[in-house]
Amino acid sequence: PDPLEKTQVGIKYHYLKKLSGKNYHPDAIKKILTSLGFEIIKEGIDELWVAVPFSKPDIGLPADIVEEILRVDGLDNVEITGAVTFSPSVDENGLKETLKEKISQYLVGRGFSEIVTNSITNSKYFTEQVLSGTVKMINNLSIELDVLRPSMLETGLEAIAYNVNRKNSSLLFFELGKTYHLQGLNKYAEQEHLCLYVTGKEIDPWKRKANQFDFYFAKGIATAVLALCGVENVELKSSTINPFSLLLQGFENNHPFIQVAEVNKKHLEDFGIKQPVFFIDIDWGMLVTMVTAQKILYKEVARFPTVQRDLAVIVDKHITYDQLTRAVKKTQLQKLTNVQLFDVFESEKLGTGKKSLAISFSFLDDEKTLTDVETDDMMKKLVQSFENELGAVIRN
Secondary structure (H helix, E strand, C coil), X not given: CCCCCCCEEEEEHHHHHHHHCXXXXXXXHHHHHHHCCCEEEEECCCEEEEECCCCCCCCCCHHHHHHHHHHHHCHHHCCCCCCCCXXXXXXXXXXXHHHHHHHHHHHHHCCCEECCCCCEECHHXXXXXXXXXXXXXXXXXXXXXXXXXXXXXXXXXXXXXXXXXXXXXXXXXXXXXXXXXXXXXXXXXEEEEEEEEEECECCCCCCCCCCECCHHHHHHHHHHHHHHCCCCCCCEEEECCCCEEEEEEEEECCEEEEEEEEECHHHHHCCCCCCCEEEEEEEHHHHHHHHHHCCCCCCCCCCCCCEEEEEEEEXXXXXXXXXXXXXXXXXXXXXXXXXXXXXXXXXXXXXCXXXXXXXXXXXXXXXXXXXXXXXXXXXXXXXXXXXXXXXXXXXX
């Protein structure tokens, strides 16, 4: 009883040329449109009005008319101009996002799962000293959610506790998130972090007994992530900071940018966790800056074989592997390519307060095959450095 009216669309010829890139004759335009069922309502010097057939309900704009004309006439009939001008897009966060993807893919390949936790957390987890620089919520959602997290550790422990309480106790988590700090009256700061959480044991290794995750596993993962980013030779120094029972920190320009730690039992009890938890915290902003400053160097694959020698040294128990590597660096052996600790042995037979460190050394000359005499000379320099710097005794 009430017939629908056809949609009317007007198109200007100069707009058609601008959008399609081709200068059409008005007669050619009318012929194409009428053959498609369009009705010519009116036409002017530089424009044409048409009524759209009911069979084309998707057409309502001048650009839709241009599309119909191009479709029938053929895109191949549009001439390509001699020059093409465009403005290249600039992605300011390209490296940052690429690095996130690269690290995430590596961690997932190592068995980690990504978590995303709430930036709002419970103030009861923190001391009064920490809370003095914490951003507090004015209209907090609940008693348990009243501050913006000053640390990524606590929200990660909540995720671990949730899983452990449901019999899922072997966990490898990582998270890219932010912490928030108060720097003065109405002055706030956000800091990005990459954090990893390790607890439990290896999940179902089929050829051997599952090993418990320990501090050395966490340290190895942290070192591998840095190496993946091209950041090497980071010296980790031991520190004592709550809430950690064991802590190693790496510094860049006297600022700690990475922490590898074991959470102390008292802090774990606050979350009802009864198994060891290891925590890695990387300052994401500093890591991106360090990666940006790295130069990519290509090195040809060695044509000559690597020579490997093992050495066992007896040192005092308080001597760390870090001290040993510093003694190695003092020898300045250019052909020494790798140092690897592969065994630590303690026994009363070695003497009171002594331990044995077994180390593997790799040597390589890019220009020729190393002889036994050359390798022996380098090993002698290493032995002398250990004896002078560490008071070591070579174990035969």
